[in-house]
Amino acid sequence: MAPIMVEALLGAVDRARERAGFLSVEAVAALADDGVLVLDPFSTLVSPGVALAGGVTLWPGTIIQATEGGEVTVGSGTRLFPGTRIVAAGGRVTIGAETEIGEEGGFTIKADHPGCLIEIGSHARLLGGGSLALANHIGDGAQVLGPIRMQDCRLQSGGSHRDPDPDRRGGVLKGSGVARGLTVPTGMVIQAFGLFGEAPLRPQSFFHPKPRA
Template sequence: MIPDLDDIRRQHGFLSMADTAALIGRGVVMFDPYSTLISEDVDLGAGVVIWPGVTLERLDAGTLAVGTGTVLHSGTRIVARGGTVVIGRRAEIGEEGGFTLKADRPDVVIEIGDEARLLGGGSAVLNNVIGRGAQVLGPIRMQECRLEDGGSHVEPDPDRRGGVLKGAGVARGLSVPRGGVIQAFGTFEAGALRRQVEFHPKR
């Protein structure tokens, strides 16, 4: 006997396949509704792009909102289990290996600014602020970090770009200013802060 897949989805708080596909008619770009899991009451802005294999899970009165034009790549999992995850406009999340954002308590808030980039299989748990234009590049596990606002990765002046973490490992309690970058492979340390212009010289 073939199980009712829609019934299984509903039991776990996700939309049916038909209701998931119906989001396309509301301005969401979705390539494969059948591999996409989205909970009820997830706020998706017009023009959000959802690649196959994305999970957007809202439980226990959590808040999950994704801004206009943001792209969610395959392997991205965003969970608001009682907490809050808010993603701004035209952000790019999960290319090169997915990304996980998890706010699993009422006091946890994860904020992702406009035009931020989170790439390469990393994650953010507990409270984190990834500001406008900021970037997380690589499999980095973030906890209680703040990357300051700035221009996006295409801003010509590296000193004006949002804060960046790059490499691989664990980053706890760090603050990266505009134009700054911490690169590490292992444990990220505040003392390793450098200027982005060292990696991207001004022309």
């Protein structure tokens, strides 16, 4: 493709991005100057003012959008995998360090009204096409595993999924369906395929037996 055509195409792309409230391709690529690893700036959308710490990895197809005074902060070493969409439309999304979001099918996080706060701690995992809406607190080491629609839930902090004692890990939801207004304590898990409020709360060692001494 001739250089003039490439320049015209890039200009059209950047104008569309600006109208939608996103950084230009060049500005996304320049996040590398702050230590952010952007694997494909052409397919990655980031709003101005989003706070990304050094060591964050943005895989192709990730979207981080802050509008209407919304705020998004992402801690060091966190990885956002393809299909991850984070929206703060008047609300606030905070993500800690060394967290994994969106592997195995993407993930959607929406704080889409004023005063809405979604907190995600460090060393957490949110995988498999799920979503967070309204207020949610995902503590350190907590996990959401599967296409689960969460609203107003709390997963309490603990060790990460690598902690050798499963009953010390952060709270876990696994399966698929809808979870509303639930609290999962440290070391506990709810597995469901439908309504999580109707499923039992079990220790994580029920699914992951402790290693024998």
